Amino acid sequence: MSSPRSFTSDLTANGQDSLTDLSFQLPDPADEHISEPEFLQQIEQAWQVCDRFDLQTDIWRGRILRTVRDREKRGGEGRGTGFLNWLKDREISKSQAYSLIELADSADTLLAEGLLEPESVNQFSKRAFVETAQAAPEVQQLVSEAARRGDAITRREVRQLSDEWTAMTSDLLPPEIKEKAANDTIPTRYLAPLVREMEKLPESHQDTLRTEVALNPDVDTLKQVTAEARYLSKYLAAAVQVQALNRDDLNLEQALEEALRVGCLNATADLVNQAAQLEQAVAKLYTAWQRLKKLADRVYVDSGASTPHLRSLLDCLGPLSSEIIEIQLGEAESSFSRTIRLRLLSTDAEA
Template identity: 65%
Template sequence: MQSTDNINDLADALQQPAELDFELPDPEDEGIPEADFLQQVEVAWQVCDRFDLQTEIWRGRILRAVRDREKIGGDGRGTGFLHWLKEREISKSQAYGWIQLANSADTLLQEGKIQASSIKNFSKRAFVETAKAAPEVQQMVGEAAQKGDKITRREVKQLAEEWTAMSSDLLPESVKEKAADNSLPPRYIAPLVREMEKLPEVHQVGIQEDIAANPDLDTLKQATTEARNLAKYLKASAQVQALTQDNVNVETALVEAQRIGCLNVAADLVNQASQLEQMIAKLYMTWKRVGNLADRLYVDTGASTPHLRSLLESIEPLGSQVMSISIGSPTDRTIRLQIQEEE
């Protein structure tokens, strides 16, 4: 009976839904200063964003309930849930995006990081950013929202960067001190920490020594670039078969490249080698596919299909062991490739 009353109350409430009604500035009124026009539009946008957030959290909870019900009584493949989505013209990716948002909201609420009454103070992007942040950042954001502060993605990102700059074990104390008095902006420190986290400890040490010796903005930017290149080098080198087959000591080669100041060149070389090997593998698979399709088409062609046979004869050489193609304008040079398969 209580359930029926709740449904009736909800139905009554929907007869007079909350309406969003804004007095937007006239875009053709040149008497409105540009700053005032943008401020009025921004206020209206933020209201819609917050309204949208709460709606999508509830959509996610509804979808989660439908999905979980299907797991209990469905066919085990989620067919009923997918049919439910199809009837409402909801894509699977959109549905799981809403479910993820609902899961994040419920986790933050259960852990006490955010109060239900303060969700209205978040923009949607700010809430998603908060859900991905460190627990300490979530706590700070939740306290600000509970006080009534309007939380945007910018505030969440700024708090996350400040926390990273003050708490990371990868940063020397001299850098943390400058981050505390804002002589080194946290927005430049956070990217460095993210890149250093991808590196082995042996490479972290060298960067730490550099920024400890010169804790200034230029050194920070240079260290970030170096850490990013190191990470790319190490990732690419692990994918290059030529290096693994010859047992090249990648770490030692990296140290030598740093010592003589050609890290960027070495990193680019390894990255290009990785891409070349991938292209060779893709070329081989495409070459096989062309040959197989040409063989199938040859069986179906004959005197009754002269134009189709002409098309086949023109393309068929690309499936042979020796292929040639002209490049440049109009034909500066001819490139021949020979593919040999070995078991």
């Protein structure tokens, strides 16, 4: 990997000489002669200096971390143990480290591809830069052009450009909606969420939702269809995980269409999602129960009359390690207290 161009932008455009000189003047909060707009403007300017300084610092931290990691990959031992120890010594979590490395990679890619000039980094807020790095190449180009013009780039501008690009280029949106977005009749911020949800769906459902939007190209319909698309994707994703629904006599698509027709798609999607969670919880419960039984048996064999307190501990855990699990929900004296009993039987036990 070739070395990317370096950058050191003048973050302090007010005439200060050094990047490390951040002794800017803050307004006196007790000064009654300064107007509220002027006070907020001075605060915003100071905040932007810190934000941009943080951005460049984090990019360089990411480059440092990447260098340490790559050195470990080349000559280290213990599958990255040296890198992890280096992080531990500096109280940096692994996720934080790789987040900074990703930021550095994004910055170097944008610079190497000519999408970003070194001095243009000064135009970005930290979150706007991260958002740009994750955007489509066409959006990155639009943002870079705005930065070169000297525009201040915030996360809001990046998202707006991304939404506009999605609205104009996505094949999932009908021409009626694109036309209204182009003449600002419908804000583009309502279109991107719909596209993101529709991308998760099979083509048949995409066609249905596209037709619905084309017939009623307005904001209320967009909101409704976006919600429907979200519940549809939730339903389809959860349904394939539920073993109880893996039956030849069940038509999931027909059940879905009926839920749409009677207006209970939201509840049906949540129903299937809860079923998936319950099956997963049962599997985890059974595994934990078996493990608990084996450990209880081992401790029982290893203990004896000389360990009355240890035997007492086993007796207390008996309701959890027996065939019928019993737990108390709530305080015993409370009127809301409930005793829950679950009987666990596997096919092996029945045999």
